[in-house]
Amino acid sequence: MELQKYKMPLLDGEMKELADYKDKVVLIVNTASKCGFTPQYQSLEALYNKYRDQGLVILGFPCNQFGRQEPGDSEEIGAFCQKNYGVTFPIFEKIDVNGGHAAPIYKDLKSEAPGLLGTQKIKWNFTKFLVSRKGEIIDRYAPTTKPEDIEEDICKALRES
Template sequence: MSLYDFNVKMPGGREEAMTEHAGKVLLVVNTASKCGFTPQYEGLEALYRTYKDQGFEVLAFPCNQFGAQEPGDEEEIKNFCSLTYDVSFPLAAKVDVNGENEDPLWHYLKKQQAGLMGSRGIKWNFTKFLVDRKGNVVARHGPQVKPAALAKDIEKLLAQVA
């Protein structure tokens, strides 16, 4: 099984095959609009704008599982991200990242990279998974890690041939 075996739900009910991102370095993040970490949208957008022409993408998955900090519908989330942080990277449909209704992609990501002290569950919003051009999940970063701190790792992965 590979990251590219999954489809993800996009706003409006459209499904997107992860194969559309093959050959790119990805940062997959669970997000929320009313969280103390929400300002990280700014840093995520900065990374995206800096590296997108080199084959980098941010994939954001809004999630309401942590403190009900993503209560909005798809349109509200999109408008908030656009108006507040000028977000231009893709926002998936809202997902669960833990529990019996967890999105299959997130189940896979957690199996590939454990969190602190070997934990598998996502602890909070803005947990980040870094994926290389071949679809390997190479790192997991907790919410406290700011997007800018990932720049050097992203640059190393971008330098690698798919």
């Protein structure tokens, strides 16, 4: 997974080179503000605060493709994440993760780490991909997998250089 080939806008419109996250352990998550899994923001932020000094970064990608659970614009999404969960990890502008307009990063993630029975589709909000410092996808996690349940995998990835 060559993160350096992607350049994407953050919620504030600033273009972010994902190459800035080279040599980091990266957890990529498609998010939504009005989903049953939205409280995972709290656990994601806790993991980020606990491990960012060791090299973890979490990248949130809001998506409105599942039950229209992310209807807001960038300003509304940012305010929601900050007010309700104190999110400080990078959140990007809303994207598609499936279909013909899927963001290139998600096309690559799904291709390199297919889901159950080889499906390349993202099934729902809060699907997670853990990427090693070397750019290898360690695992793909279902929306039902709580962030704290992958802490052991994150720690292992942080120890490996």
